[in-house]
Amino acid sequence: MIDKILKFLSYWYLQYELVTCLYVFEPWEKKLLNGIIVIIIALVSYSTYAYLPHYTVSLLSHFNLLNPETGDYQHQIAHVHGSSPRAY
Incomplete structure (x- = not known):
């Protein structure tokens, strides 16, 4: 099994x-370039984790899909689609 892996x-x-x-x-040279690639992947992963949630919320707010006071987006999306919001 380990041999297959x-x-x-x-x-x-x-x-x-x-x-x-x-x-x-x-x-x-391989170690140097692999290290650079690992650092780039780590930085992209961290920036995605740190900045993407805030960017997504601001993007949803910009298109009026998110209520900025309550953070409720279900009602806004249901309003856009013409149905009642789902109860979870």
Whole structure:
């Protein structure tokens, strides 16, 4: 079972190296570029976690899909679609 998992991971790592052309670099260059890629992914993940919720709320408020006082968006969406809001 572990052997299958290792084969699976090494297959996808090989695909990653082929797509990014990392296979032509020396080991220290691979580590440097992989480190840069990991840092970029970490920064994008953090900024998505930190800023996307506020941006989504402001976007919904801009299009009047969110009541800014109560944060109730179900009533606003139901009003747009012409039905009564769902009770959860």
